[in-house]
Amino acid sequence: MFILKLALKSLLNRKFTVALTIFSIAISITLLLGVERIRIGVENSFTNTISGTDLVVGGRTGDEQLLLSAVFHIGMASNNISWNRYEDIAANELIDWTIPISLGDSHDGFSVIGTNEDYFKHYKFANKQHLKFQTGKAFRETFDAVLGADVAATHEYKIGDEIVINHGSGEIAFQDHGDKPFRVTGILERTGTPVDQTIHVSLGGIEAIHIDWVDGMPDKLMNFSAEEVEELNLEPEFITAFLVGLKNRTDVLTLQRQINTNKSEPLTAVMPGITLQRLWNMMGKIETALLIVSGFVAIAGLIGMLVALLTGVSERRREMAILRSVGASPLKIFGLISSESIVITFWGIALGIGFVFLLLQIAKPILETQYGIYLNPSGISLQEIYIIGTVIILGILIGIIPGYKIYKYSLLDGMTVKV
Amino acid sequence: MNNSIIQIQGLQFDWDKSKVPFITIPELEVLKSEHLLIKGDSGSGKTTFLNLISGVLPLSSGEIKILGENLADVSSSKRDAIRANHMGVIFQMFNLIPYLSVIENVLLPIHFSEVKKNKIRAKGSTAKEEAIRLLSELGLQQKEIHEKKVTELSVGQQQRVAAARALIGSPEIILADEPTSALDEKNSMRFLDLLLEECNKNNSTLLFVSHDSRIHQRFQQSISINDFTEDIPIVEKKRKEAVECSS
Numbered sequence: 001m002f003i004l005k006l007a008l009k010s011l012l013n014r015k016f017t018v019a020l021t022i023f024s025i026a027i028s029i030t031l032l033l034g035v036e037r038i039r040i041g042v043e044n045s046f047t048n049t050i051s052g053t054d055l056v057v058g059g060r061t062g063d064e065q066l067l068l069s070a071v072f073h074i075g076m077a078s079n080n081i082s083w084n085r086y087e088d089i090a091a092n093e094l095i096d097w098t099i100p101i102s103l104g105d106s107h108d109g110f111s112v113i114g115t116n117e118d119y120f121k122h123y124k125f126a127n128k129q130h131l132k133f134q135t136g137k138a139f140r141e142t143f144d145a146v147l148g149a150d151v152a153a154t155h156e157y158k159i160g161d162e163i164v165i166n167h168g169s170g171e172i173a174f175q176d177h178g179d180k181p182f183r184v185t186g187i188l189e190r191t192g193t194p195v196d197q198t199i200h201v202s203l204g205g206i207e208a209i210h211i212d213w214v215d216g217m218p219d220k221l222m223n224f225s226a227e228e229v230e231e232l233n234l235e236p237e238f239i240t241a242f243l244v245g246l247k248n249r250t251d252v253l254t255l256q257r258q259i260n261t262n263k264s265e266p267l268t269a270v271m272p273g274i275t276l277q278r279l280w281n282m283m284g285k286i287e288t289a290l291l292i293v294s295g296f297v298a299i300a301g302l303i304g305m306l307v308a309l310l311t312g313v314s315e316r317r318r319e320m321a322i323l324r325s326v327g328a329s330p331l332k333i334f335g336l337i338s339s340e341s342i343v344i345t346f347w348g349i350a351l352g353i354g355f356v357f358l359l360l361q362i363a364k365p366i367l368e369t370q371y372g373i374y375l376n377p378s379g380i381s382l383q384e385i386y387i388i389g390t391v392i393i394l395g396i397l398i399g400i401i402p403g404y405k406i407y408k409y410s411l412l413d414g415m416t417v418k419v
Numbered sequence: 420m421n422n423s424i425i426q427i428q429g430l431q432f433d434w435d436k437s438k439v440p441f442i443t444i445p446e447l448e449v450l451k452s453e454h455l456l457i458k459g460d461s462g463s464g465k466t467t468f469l470n471l472i473s474g475v476l477p478l479s480s481g482e483i484k485i486l487g488e489n490l491a492d493v494s495s496s497k498r499d500a501i502r503a504n505h506m507g508v509i510f511q512m513f514n515l516i517p518y519l520s521v522i523e524n525v526l527l528p529i530h531f532s533e534v535k536k537n538k539i540r541a542k543g544s545t546a547k548e549e550a551i552r553l554l555s556e557l558g559l560q561q562k563e564i565h566e567k568k569v570t571e572l573s574v575g576q577q578q579r580v581a582a583a584r585a586l587i588g589s590p591e592i593i594l595a596d597e598p599t600s601a602l603d604e605k606n607s608m609r610f611l612d613l614l615l616e617e618c619n620k621n622n623s624t625l626l627f628v629s630h631d632s633r634i635h636q637r638f639q640q641s642i643s644i645n646d647f648t649e650d651i652p653i654v655e656k657k658r659k660e661a662v663e664c665s666s
Contacts, residue, residue: 002530013517322514322527323527325473325510326503327499327500327531328503329499414470414476415475415508
């Protein structure tokens with residue numbers, strides 16, 4: 001089509017301005033799509049903080065509180081679960097595996113979790129990824145500890161280092177378990193989840209450091225050394241919570257009801273995915289704010305295009321008069337100017353999408369290893385198609401403004417321009 | 420069909436309906452191959468007159484027949500089509516689209532008119548060959564000029580490119596709006612002679628608007644736009660004096 005060819009030639013004639021305009025639209029698109037990608041990435045990594053776990057079970061409390069304490073180690077569980085009850089439930093034939101969790105101690109603000117080897121076998125995060133060791137291996141002895149990536153990085157701990165666990169959470173500890181230090185046997189790879197800020201020890205270890213304590217204080221009469229304590233029965237009396245994986249996921253509601261309604265000990269079982277989604281929705285306002293900001297950036301880019309096109313309008317009245325004289329109708333002239341803005345918008349969007357994918361390729365490994373944000377590097381989501389569609393429509397609508405102005409001028413000027 | 424190319428009856432035009440008509444032409448007939456000089460002082464409405472003939476401006480009342488078709492009766496898009504198919508226009512200056520090459524500027528009308536395209540095809544030549552032929556006849560035969568950016572040309576060269584564009588596809592009517600006023604006398608005359616010669620070859624009717632008295636003798640006919648508003652009989656007389664140009 002000749003008008004489109006003419007529009008392209010005219011744009012080429014103004015390479016510099018046009019390139020800048022295309023670039024500014026590209027940046028808006030990059031920002032819009034980038035924010036959208038990261039938003040979804042963050043949401044996914046949050047809602048997948050724990051994955052592959054069907055139920056989280058703890059003492060009777062609220063769903064969110066249980067999840068916050070058991071998975072994020074925020075706040076304290078108000079009730080414990082007796083070891084016997086745990087063993088009862090774990091024996092349920094619907095259950096494939098369980099991971100017991102015992103919380104309450106810390107090391108320099110990092111929470112300490114007492115668990116067993118199943119933790120490293122069954123705990124999954126993100127897209128059902130297993131925990132991996134950077135170096136070393138899982139704990140075997142009572143006073144072995146496995147560190148999350150952040151814990152190791154912050155203190156530059158290495159295998160064989162000794163660490164002392166404090167009683168209670170919080171960075172300033174008043175009571176420590178200095179008499180029974182732990183030895184680092186393994187360091188986990190970064191996951192981008194609370195696991196990175198956690199020290200993992202065996203349930204026996206947790207039991208061992210508290211065995212000579214009474215009412216949260218070291219007992220004045222009892223005092224066992226680290227060696228003595230290993231000879232004792234270190235089976236825990238209580239745990240804080242446990243994670244459940246089912247043989248068949250469709251049984252989740254059945255088991256949840258069984259646990260929640262059981263009269264022998266008041267327990268709460270929650271489905272982590274649903275509860276995480278609910279927590280995310282509570283914090284989700286930030287993402288809307290981000291999206292609004294990048295929306296404004298897109299509008300600024302389009303207004304930039306409008307300004308670039310409008311400043312050309314009066315200079316181009318002569319050009320339009322020439323086209324009128326060779327028989328172009330005002331409508332064709334309107335089409336010429338409008339197709340210029342469509343071309344600019346189109347290239348801006350294409351370039352912006354290119355930028356996004358390029359940046360995603362560059363940022364993907366960094367975001368994954370440093371922040372645990374897993375981005376989807378390819379494909380375009382429906383939401384993104386909406387965003388692109390909106391920008392195209394706005395671009396066309398904005399292109400109509402100078403087109404209409406030129407149209408009015410060319411009706412008025414005819415073949416003669418008095419500028 | 421008779422030899423009448425343009426027929427005007429009781430034409431009136433005003434920018435503002437309540438006012439006295441800006442242009443009034445009771446009657447005017449321009450014949451095939453006629454070269455008509457339209458004189459007039461600045462602001463007398465010469466250019467507006469050309470805009471009316473070319474169908475860019477709608478008339479207030481009266482009729483203008485172009486090749487038998489009354490512009491007052493047809494839609495503006497039809498008027499655009501008549502202009503595209505049967506007219507070529509040359510302006511005083513700034514005739515050319517800056518982002519197109521010389522040859523592309525000459526070829527511009529072909530994209531808006533099938534009629535012009537077909538006329539060239541009927542001659543057994545392509546649009547590009549025709550453009551090169553016209554440019555050469557107008558003294559722009561060097562190949563390197565054809566691909567040049569129009570902004571690199573002198574004003575005289577630009578006007579000749581504009582003439583080639585007006586002439587391509589052999590339109591019946593050439594409208595020239597003071598095309599020589601930006602040129603010096605020598606170039607003016609040369610340009611005018613080339614234009615007249617090409618019009619003769621094409622049998623095109625030329626309406627040439629100018630306030631330049633130096634070029635008067637080159638035209639068989641001349642009317643003054645001021646006459647229209649002053650003395651109708653003078654127009655009548657001039658019209659009757661019109662002689663068909665030999666071809």
